[in-house]
Structure formats: structure tokens, C-alpha cells
Amino acid sequence: MREWGATLAIVAPAFLLFTGLLYEQRVIPSESMVPTLEVGDRVAVSKFAFGYGRYSLPLSIGRYLPLGGGRFFASTPERGDVVVFEHTHSERVMIKRVVGLPGDTVQMINEELVINGQPIEAEFVRTVRYVPDRTDVVDTAHEWRETIGDKTWLTHRGLRGHTVDDTALFVVPEGHMFLVGDNRNNSYDSRELSGHCPPVNGVVDRAGCPLRVPADDASIGFVPLDHLIGRADTVLMTFHRCKLQDDEPCQKRVWRGL
Structure with a gap:
């Protein structure tokens, strides 16, 4: 017992320090980020990428502590980053892609993502x-390659399910982000109005309004920067099995950068 006690006294604090300050592993639970991330992917999350706040603490213990807002050594994500964060309205950890930063305008028009009045660069890749x-x-998706600056990723469009092809105009408030999933017809994200203030003349530019639906049913809305946990950097490994049909090649799922 003394041996075990001494081991735990060293290992437990080291584990908490490592996962709180450097990296932690998160497992992807849903298909909202397909084809970038599959269910079962183990992802390394950089905890120091955007600074430290209450949600940076390991094991999500920060949500239960009387800590204030704000972050130490704070920095702002870049458009195109895949981030892990605490849901704006409920106690859930989410993963999405940043497409809108404070002051940006964001809108979906006929499945196209329009930022600050300009459609982002998009190229059709294949149908899978x-x-x-x-x-x-067996489902069918149209795979597109989207690019913002020097960041490029694949998305799925045209799937059966809840589509958000056209939206109101969103103006991202100060201190917030606009996030979407790469699986555009299977991601409950900032495009959905249920987590936002009501539109005024077709424009959503406020945050912090009372919810009109139960918190568990609300979308993430505009996500506060203070809710960031870290940046997803690498797929370490996976238990996902490739399920593409017609002998189409699958993406590498082990030690793959995002």
C-alpha cells in the first residue's frame, strides 16, 4: 500500500499538470466533423495554444469551481483552427472549426460559407x-475542399438530414467566435438560431440573451473565447474502421495533423 501510495502521489499530480498545461486527449463522439474527424478518433489537444482559463483545467473540473472569466497568456484562434471548447449553454465539451472571429460577418448562402461578404475558396473533390x-x-456525400488563408480542409455536403444551407447574417460580437462542423448537414453549430439572440431585420449581432429553448436543446450560438479548452492538433490513433464504399481511398487515421 505504501508503494502504491507513493506512486500515485507522484503520478497523479504529474498527470494533472501535463493535461492542464500541455496536452490532453479527447475522443470524438459524433460525426459532426466528418471527414476531418471520425467517431473514435483520439485527438491531441494543445492546452497552451490560446492561453489558460477555467475550462483549461483537466477533467472539466473548472466548471465546478468558483473561478472568474478571462484567460492567462490569452491569444485568439485563427480562422480554420479546429478547437475544443465548453458548450455556451450547457455542460458539454464540443469540437468544431473556427470560421468567424470578433467583428466578422458570417452567412451561409446556398451551402457556401460567406465571410465578410466574400465566399471562401471551395473546390469540389469527389462524391463518396x-x-x-x-x-x-449507405449514405452519399459531396466532398469539398475549403480554404481560408493557408488552412485547407475537407467538408461533406449534400447529406440527408437537417440542412442549414441558408442562414441569417451573423455579426460576431467582441470576445466571441462563430464555429461550424465540417459535416455540414450533421452538425448542430453556430448556424442554428436556437442558441442565439433573435434576429433583428435578418441580422444576429448580440450574445447573452435568455434562451427560448431548454439549454440542452440549444445550439452553441456565438461561443465566448473564455470557453476555449484548446486546439486540436493531431489525430493520435483511432478505433474507427474505414467505411467508404466503391473502393474509395480513406484518409490516414494515425498520427495525422489537423
Whole structure:
């Protein structure tokens, strides 16, 4: 018992320091970031990328502590970063891609992402058939390569499900972000109005209004920068099995940078 006690006294604080200050692992639970991230992917999250706040603490213990807002050594994400964060309205950890920063205007028009009045660069790649997680149904998606600056990623469009092809105009408030999933028809994200203030003349530019739906049913809305946990940098490994049809090649799922 003394041996075990001495080991735990060293290992436990070292683990908490490492996961609180440097990196932690998160497992992808849903298909909202397909094809970039699949269900079961183990992702390394950089905790120092954007500074430290209450949600940076390991094991999500920060949500239970009487800590104030703000972050130490704070920096702002770049458009295109994949970030892990605390849901704006409920106690859930989420992962999405940053497309809007404070002061940006964001809108979806006919499936195109328009930032500050300009559609982002997008190129059709291929049409793929695959089996979504925990189903036996073969689905079809149109794969597009999107680019903002020097960041490029793949998205899926045209899937069956809840589509958000056209939206109101969003103006990102100070201290907030606009986030979307790469699986555009299977991601409940900032495009959905349920987590936002009501639009005024087709424009959403405020945050912090009372919710009109239960917190568990609300979208993430505009996400406060203080809710950041870290940046997803690398797919370490996965238990996901490739389910693409027609002998289409699958992406590498081990030690792959994002």
C-alpha cells in the first residue's frame, strides 16, 4: 500500500499538470466533423495554444469551481483552427472549426460559407458513399475542399438530414467566435438560431440573451473565447474502421495533423 501510495502521489499530480498545461486527449463522439474527424478518433489537444482559463483545467473540473472569466497568456484562434471548447449553454465539451472571429460577418448562402461578404475558396473533390457510425445505411456525400488563408480542409455536403444551407447574417460580437462542423448537414453549430439572440431585420449581432429553448436543446450560438479548452492538433490513433464504399481511398487515421 505504501508503494502504491507513493506512486500515485507522484503520478497523479504529474498527470494533472501535463493535461492542464500541455496536452490532453479527447475522443470524438459524433460525426459532426466528418471527414476531418471520425467517431473514435483520439485527438491531441494543445492546452497552451490560446492561453489558460477555467475550462483549461483537466477533467472539466473548472466548471465546478468558483473561478472568474478571462484567460492567462490569452491569444485568439485563427480562422480554420479546429478547437475544443465548453458548450455556451450547457455542460458539454464540443469540437468544431473556427470560421468567424470578433467583428466578422458570417452567412451561409446556398451551402457556401460567406465571410465578410466574400465566399471562401471551395473546390469540389469527389462524391463518396459511406456508412455512418452505428448504422447500416449507405449514405452519399459531396466532398469539398475549403480554404481560408493557408488552412485547407475537407467538408461533406449534400447529406440527408437537417440542412442549414441558408442562414441569417451573423455579426460576431467582441470576445466571441462563430464555429461550424465540417459535416455540414450533421452538425448542430453556430448556424442554428436556437442558441442565439433573435434576429433583428435578418441580422444576429448580440450574445447573452435568455434562451427560448431548454439549454440542452440549444445550439452553441456565438461561443465566448473564455470557453476555449484548446486546439486540436493531431489525430493520435483511432478505433474507427474505414467505411467508404466503391473502393474509395480513406484518409490516414494515425498520427495525422489537423
